Amino acid sequence: MPSVLIIDDHPVVAEGWERIARASGACDVYSAASPLAGLRAYRAHRPDMIVLDLSFGDNKMAGVRLLRRLRLHDARTPVLVFSMHRSPIIARRALEAGCNGFVNKDSPPEEINAAFSTLSSGGFYVSPAIATRIAMLSRPSSPGAEIRLTEREMEILGMLAAGRSYREIASAICVSYKTVANVSHSLREKLKASSIAELVVKAIDYFDTA
The missing domain is CATH 1.10.10.10 (Winged helix-like DNA-binding domain superfamily/Winged helix DNA-binding domain)
Structure with missing residues (x-):
């Protein structure tokens, strides 16, 4: 994991992620405090992984829009959403927009570290509590009853x-x-x-x- 970009407007959060990234072997850690600055930093550094908040100021979904914009040009760089939102609807939107993981800001340290480690090794991670709530959403076109899998x-x-x-x-x-x-x-x-x-x-x- 040579480089990580942290897009979050809370300095304490960004500093915490920098410690996690460096402890995991990141050589370069970049920070951006807004979606626009994050997009510019992404274009300048082409990081190997992105940690992204969803809310910036009064704009609660700015991170999702940035994620969609990033995915128009880059479908491969792992993106871990780190958000205060506990709504399964927002989490599902982030996943549908193309993030590779979603973890809440009030999650215990071991879960946050697990999420970072999983994405940095090519996996996908959703906080168990959020995953359960996503599964409980009304799904009129759920595939389970009509598709047979081996x-x-x-x-x-x-x-x-x-x-x-x-x-x-x-x-x-x-x-x-x-x-x-x-x-x-x-x-x-x-x-x-x-x-x-x-x-x-x-x-x-x-x-x-x-």
Whole structure:
């Protein structure tokens, strides 16, 4: 994890993330206190990971708009949303916009560290409490009742929903990285998910209704 960009308008929060990033091996840590400054910093430094707040001043969803803008040009850089919002609707919007993880600012330190570590190794992470509340949202088009998955697909889908990376899944179930990638591609097609982050949301849906 050579470089990390922290986009948050609270200096204490930014300093805390800098300590976490450097403890995890980041060589360069950049900070930005607004969405515009964050976009400029991203273009200037092309970081390997982004930690993003959602609220800036009175604009409670500025981070989601920035995330969507970033994803128009970059679908691969891991983005961890670190937000005060506990609403599952806002969390789901952030996931649908393309973030790779969502953790609350009042989460315990071990959960915050776990989220950062998981994304830095290529995985996906959603705070358990938020994941449960997302699963409880009304879903008129939930895929669980109408789509059949193989045992292998269900196994990999469950591990993706738990935040495991392709490499971790391949090691855990003794298959190749390519196999996991191919199954994940098949899952995205079956569940009509445009990204792995969206697939995580649909995985929660699937296991809640299957």
